[in-house]
Amino acid sequence: MLKTLFAAACAAALLPAACLAADFPQKNIEFIIPFGPGGGFDRTVRAIAPFMEKQLGGKVSVLPRNVPGAGGKRGMATVYRAKPDGYTIAIANIPGAAIPALTGEKVEYDINKLTWIARLATEEYTLAVATKSSIRSIEDLRKLGRPVKMPSTDFGSTAYAGMAIFGEMLKFPVQHLTGYKGTNDYIVAVVRGDGDATTGPISTMGKFVESGDMRALFTTEEKSTLKGVPTIAELGYPDLTGLGVDRFVVGPPGLPPAIIKALSDAMAKAVQDPELQAIAEKSRQPFAFLPPDKAKANADRSLALYARYKAALQKR
């Protein structure tokens, strides 16, 4: 009864934004994954969704929805065009979602206008070669006498961008071997000898190091989690620390602050849930939650880092 009165008052006062927040959420929330099912972004959303529901009162559902296509651009365009009412949010790959614009592709969203709701997780990179390879250091990459062949999925992917930046900063020429279907595919391409070295997320590549198929040269972490592998800062390139991929939650431009807070708080509490933490620990994908303001600062810094290497990214 009180709620109805309140809703009527809201309508009368023509203050939809504030009232929306007080009532939020009234219906199911669609959580867009701009990739097909099965990847890291998909897993993150599917893991947190039931725990967000709990925090939002348990009356509405948080529905993961895969909107794959165009290397993530279709999903990002979908959330960009959605009504800013909090019922459509998306998980975003940063810097992945920003790279197309940097390389001059046509995109139907402006990354800087999206609303930053939270950062859920972050993952650093490592650069590795096949164990049987003669390359043992960054110096060896430079002394190869030819460009370093580096397999990746496609032009404009996050790992591709990472390799281009490593080549530029560490001063070795890179020949990209694109066209592999997924992360494990292009990592195995190095084990097989299609290429010389490659860059990938530590959680995936670390397994190949552990099994003895690959040798890592460095990681971009602040403190290396791979045994016996130095960080890039220890090798004298502190600028490259933090080069990796982040999982942010974004909403359409102009999302009301109260709704941002409601969603962000729900996620903050969800990642504290011991049950979800157990799942995250088991899957070795720990959450690294940041609230909206810190998430935005973090995203801006990452976007600026990649923007600095625009020229290297545009080279094919």
Added chain:
Amino acid sequence: MLESTLAALQGLFTPLGVLFLLLGVLVGLVFGVMPGIGGTTAIALLTPLTFTLESSQAMLLMGGIMGAVSTGGSITSILLNTPGNAPNAATCLDGYPLAQQGKAGLAIGAAAGASTIGGIIGIVTLIAVIPVMKSIVLLFGPPEYFVLALMGLAAIAVATGGRFLRGLIAGALGLILAFVGYDAVGGGVRFTLGSNYLWDGIQLVPALTGLFAISEMIALSVSGGTIAKANAGMGIGGVLQGFWQAVVHWKTTLQGSVIGTLIGAVPGLGGTVAAFLAYSGAMQISKNPETFGKGNIEGVIGPEASNNSKDGGALIPTLSFGIPGSAEMAVFLGVLVLHGMQPGPMLLIEHEGVMFSLILALLVSTLFSNVVVLAVARPLALITRIDVHLLVPVVVAVALVGVYALRETLGDVVLAGLFGILGYIMIRFGFPRITLVIALVLGELAERSYHQSLNMSGGDWSIFFTRTPSLVLSILVVGLLLAPAVRTLRRGRRRPATA
């Protein structure tokens, strides 16, 4: 290994184990029967449910789904010319004509028989190669993929069904369509007409649904009547007889199973390619190749054997390096991660027991699902006796909803409609659809792996012949192309002698 197998068996034969496996089989069958949506959707939907399960129980559920999906998909291929999943499309080619002749029961029985035997062969092969599977996967790089794609394209030559020129035209159209979209090697976008929808190319599921299901529904509403023609006789039995056919034609079954296992093991080729290759293979070794496409039971047995054997084969790259052999497998790897198992080279070493639960579930699910299919084949076959004016709207609606549900894109529905019209035109003017499908499925892989190979070698063509695996495969392709010519020559020589 033996210990893990025993532990997996123990896990299976608990009330909960059997329950989850059966649940998986049921879900797999239902999602398999529905056109468009298949194993990928089923696994993604059930993922949250597995959070609370033990890893090995989750594997029983997932293995149950994966083993049953392609079995379910064959039913609608045969009865309605509507492939439940893309790999079932090849089954339409002869399964549906059999249904038209009133032999739906026979065709379903044969499909079940071939699936069962194929599934067992695939899994036995998988278990046999586990010790050496890493080196097998490392044998195949882009040059080998290219030659394998060529091998598939070479099958167009035998799949034209006597209409050589029309077959080639359809094949060329398929190749053109395969090149639409984003080029992952060059980084350019081609033939997208400025639309974001075409960025990812022509989607296989809507295209196949259109080419087979929608086009047939158009043809049916023009002709009227029922699917099984009036003069076809009223008997719809023959299910067990059909099952037996898979044993009688053991060469076709075996060949299909070997093709399925091999192609399944090569990531990126997938079940659809395997099924069409098995179909053309069945045609080549058949005594009556001219009756293919008109209801030859061997045309059902070959692809169905390959369909289930590919599941075992596809686990080879998955278990050795975490490379998904199919779309379903990609989603399944996500489930593994949520259960604390990182797909990659350590998977089988760290979680041998859980992986054996999966293999066992796949095997048992293949058997279970085919028993279910055999049991319900007779009543299901009655569908072919329904007046098409009642049937057509239902099938079209279900097919289009399935196409939409897969990616929730209206463009996919439009594409299915356009391919439906294209398919109808092809039927009317006698163009074989199979050559278009083979080219459409393989064109992208052929182009991509060709560019990748030349990138690797710095533009040197010899890369296709200097590596032993690609050399062996190249010789096979030449042999495959020459075989029909040699056979014709021999026959020609014999004829004057007998005359």
